[in-house]
Amino acid sequence: MDTPAVEPVKRYLLGLQDEVTAGLEALDGAGTFRRDVFESPAGGVVRPRVLSEGAAFERAAVNFSHTVGSRLPPAATTTRPGLAEAPFEAVSMSVIVHPWNPYAPTAHENLRFFVARPAGAPPVWWFGGGFDLTPHYGFEDDAVHWHRAARDACKPFGEDVHARFKQACDEYFTVRHRREARGIGGLFFDDLNEETFGGFGRTFAFLRSAGAAFLPAYARIVERRKQLPYGEREREFQLYRRGRYVEFNLVYDRGTLYGLQSGGRVESILASLPPLVRWQYDWQPEPGSPEARLTEVFLTPRDWLADD
Amino acid sequence: MDTPAVEPVKRYLLGLQDEVTAGLEALDGAGTFRRDVFESPAGGVVRPRVLSEGAAFERAAVNFSHTVGSRLPPAATTTRPGLAEAPFEAVSMSVIVHPWNPYAPTAHENLRFFVARPAGAPPVWWFGGGFDLTPHYGFEDDAVHWHRAARDACKPFGEDVHARFKQACDEYFTVRHRREARGIGGLFFDDLNEETFGGFGRTFAFLRSAGAAFLPAYARIVERRKQLPYGEREREFQLYRRGRYVEFNLVYDRGTLYGLQSGGRVESILASLPPLVRWQYDWQPEPGSPEARLTEVFLTPRDWLADD
Numbered sequence: 001m002d003t004p005a006v007e008p009v010k011r012y013l014l015g016l017q018d019e020v021t022a023g024l025e026a027l028d029g030a031g032t033f034r035r036d037v038f039e040s041p042a043g044g045v046v047r048p049r050v051l052s053e054g055a056a057f058e059r060a061a062v063n064f065s066h067t068v069g070s071r072l073p074p075a076a077t078t079t080r081p082g083l084a085e086a087p088f089e090a091v092s093m094s095v096i097v098h099p100w101n102p103y104a105p106t107a108h109e110n111l112r113f114f115v116a117r118p119a120g121a122p123p124v125w126w127f128g129g130g131f132d133l134t135p136h137y138g139f140e141d142d143a144v145h146w147h148r149a150a151r152d153a154c155k156p157f158g159e160d161v162h163a164r165f166k167q168a169c170d171e172y173f174t175v176r177h178r179r180e181a182r183g184i185g186g187l188f189f190d191d192l193n194e195e196t197f198g199g200f201g202r203t204f205a206f207l208r209s210a211g212a213a214f215l216p217a218y219a220r221i222v223e224r225r226k227q228l229p230y231g232e233r234e235r236e237f238q239l240y241r242r243g244r245y246v247e248f249n250l251v252y253d254r255g256t257l258y259g260l261q262s263g264g265r266v267e268s269i270l271a272s273l274p275p276l277v278r279w280q281y282d283w284q285p286e287p288g289s290p291e292a293r294l295t296e297v298f299l300t301p302r303d304w305l306a307d308d
Numbered sequence: 309m310d311t312p313a314v315e316p317v318k319r320y321l322l323g324l325q326d327e328v329t330a331g332l333e334a335l336d337g338a339g340t341f342r343r344d345v346f347e348s349p350a351g352g353v354v355r356p357r358v359l360s361e362g363a364a365f366e367r368a369a370v371n372f373s374h375t376v377g378s379r380l381p382p383a384a385t386t387t388r389p390g391l392a393e394a395p396f397e398a399v400s401m402s403v404i405v406h407p408w409n410p411y412a413p414t415a416h417e418n419l420r421f422f423v424a425r426p427a428g429a430p431p432v433w434w435f436g437g438g439f440d441l442t443p444h445y446g447f448e449d450d451a452v453h454w455h456r457a458a459r460d461a462c463k464p465f466g467e468d469v470h471a472r473f474k475q476a477c478d479e480y481f482t483v484r485h486r487r488e489a490r491g492i493g494g495l496f497f498d499d500l501n502e503e504t505f506g507g508f509g510r511t512f513a514f515l516r517s518a519g520a521a522f523l524p525a526y527a528r529i530v531e532r533r534k535q536l537p538y539g540e541r542e543r544e545f546q547l548y549r550r551g552r553y554v555e556f557n558l559v560y561d562r563g564t565l566y567g568l569q570s571g572g573r574v575e576s577i578l579a580s581l582p583p584l585v586r587w588q589y590d591w592q593p594e595p596g597s598p599e600a601r602l603t604e605v606f607l608t609p610r611d612w613l614a615d616d
Binding site: 052250 | 551
C-alpha cells in the first residue's frame with residue numbers, strides 16, 4: 001500500500017481511540033468516558049471522549065477529529081509555509097491523562113495525518129505525533145520503562161530513529177521561558193513523509209507502532225503508582241506543577257494553537273488542560289527534597305537508556 | 309515639557325506603584341506585599357510586589373519594570389514592525405488583583421512607555437496602557453461606576469477619547485477562540501504619540517489621568533462586594549471563570565508575550581495568573597442563573613453609560 005489516503009489512517013485512529021478509551025476505563029476501574037460525536041457540514045467529524053473524576057483519573061481525554069478545511073492554518077506545518085492556505089484534510093487522535101495521585105504521571109499522546117491539496121500541484125501528505133510523560137515526582141524505573149517502550153516502537157524502522165525522535169521530543173516539550181523540560185519526554189515526530197522518513201506504507205506502519213506502544217507503557221506505570229499514599233503536600237505540588245503544563249500548552253503547543261486557530265471545538269482542544277491548577281508566586285522547593293529532585297534530575301533531558 | 313524622556317515617566321510610575329501598593333494593603337486590611345528589587349547589569353530594574361492570601365485578596369501583584377534592551381521584541385509594537393530589533397528602553401507599571409470573594413471582580417491596570425532608538429534615525433516614543441475589570445458575577449451599578457471613572461479620566465483630553473479607548477479595550481480583551489469578552493472592559497490604548505494622540509507632555513498627562521483613576525474606582529467596588537456571603541457554588545464558578553483569564557493571558561496578551569519573549573523575570577510576568585484555577589469539560593451554566601447572566605449580559609461589549 002503506497003498510495004496516500006486519509007481513509008485507512010482514519011479507520012486506524014478511530015479503532016485506536018476505542019482501544020485507548022477502553023484501556024483507560026479498565027485502568028481507572030470506576031469512571032467512564034462521556035462519548036460525543038459532532039459532524040461538520042464540510043464533512044469533518046469530532047469524536048471527543050472525556051472521563052471526569054474517576055477513581056484513578058481526575059481527567060482523561062481521548063479525542064478523535066477529522067477536519068476538512070479550505071485553508072491550512074499556519075501552525076499545521078512549520079517546514080512548508082507554501083502550503084499555508086491550501087485546502088486540506090487532517091485526521092488526529094490525541095490522549096491526555098491527569099491522574100489524581102501525584103505519584104502517577106500525566107501522559108500525552110498524539111497521532112496525526114495531513115493531506116494538503118495546493119492549487120495546481122500534486123497533493124502533499126505527512127504524519128506527525130508522538131507521546132511523552134510528565135511526572136510530578138520522579139521515579140528512575142518509570143523513566144527507563146517509558147523510554148524502553150519508545151525505543152522498542154522505533155527499532156523496526158532503523159537504528160537512528162529512536163535517537164532522532166527522542167531528541168526532537170526533548171526539544172519540543174520545553175517550557176522555554178522557564179528553561180525547563182515539560183516532562184521526561186518520549187517520542188516526537190512531525191512532517192514525516194517520503195523525503196524525511198519513507199513511503200506512505202512505511203510511515204503509516206511507524207505511526208501504528210508508536211500508537212500501539214503508548215497504552216501498555218503508561219498502564220504499567222499507573223498500576224505501580226496509583227495506590228501510593230500521599231498527602232496535602234504532594235497534592236499541592238502536583239497542582240503547582242500542572243501550572244507548567246498549562247503554560248506549555250497555551251503558549252507553545254502546536255496542536256493546541258492549530259486547533260484554536262482553525263476554529264476547532266474549543267472544549268475538545270482544551271480538554272487537555274488539567275482540571276485544577278495552582279500558581280504560587282516565586283515558590284522554590286526545599287533543597288534536597290523530592291520536589292527539588294524533580295527539576296534537578298528529571299526535567300533536564302538525559303539518556304535514560306545509557307545503561308541498557 | 310515636550311522633550312520625551314524616560315526619567316520623569318519612570319519617577320511617576322514608581323510613585324504610582326507605591327500609592328497602589330499602599331492603597332491595596334489598606335483595602336485588604338491584613339495582607340502585606342512582599343517587596344523585591346532586582347537590578348540587571350544592562351541598567352534595568354524590576355520591582356515586583358506580590359501580596360499572597362490576604363484578607364480580601366487571594367493574590368495581588370503590583371509590578372514595576374524598567375527594561376534597557378538591545379533589540380525590541382516583536383510583541384512590543386504591532387504598528388511599527390520596522391522598529392523590531394532596535395535598541396530600546398521601556399518603563400511599565402502593572403497591577404492585577406484576584407480577590408477571594410467571587411462577587412468582587414478581578415481588576416487589571418497597565419501603564420507603559422517605550423523609547424526605541426533605531427540605527428540612523430531619530431528616537432521613537434509611545435505610551436500604552438489602560439485598565440479593565442473582570443467580574444465573575446455581574447452588577448450593573450459596578451459596571452456603570454467603572455466606566456464612569458474611565459470616561460472622567462478621558463474627558464479633559466477630548467470628546468472622542470473615551471469612546472475610542474473603550475472600544476479598543478473591548479476589542480483587545482477578547483478571548484477569541486471562545487468568542488467571549490474577558491470582562492466588562494474599561495480603557496485600552498497603545499502606540500500613543502504625537503501622530504496618534506498629542507505631544508509628549510499631553511500624552512504623558514493622559515497617562516497620569518488614567519493612572520489616577522484606577523485605584524479609587526476599583527476600591528469602591530471591592531468595598532461593596534468583599535463582605536458579601538458566598539458558598540461553594542460561587543467559589544467553584546470563580547475558579548472556573550479564572551480559566552478564561554489564564555487562556556487570555558497566555559494565548560493573546562501582548563504584555564505577557566512581550567515579557568516572556570524579552571526574557572523578563574518569569575515569576576513577575578506570570579504573577580498575573582490566578583492562584584487557583586479550574587477547567588471543567590463542556591460545563592454550561594443553568595439557564596436563567598446568575599452564572600448564565602454573566603456571559604449573556606456582561607461579557608458582550610455594550611455602552612454602560614447610555615443612560616448617563
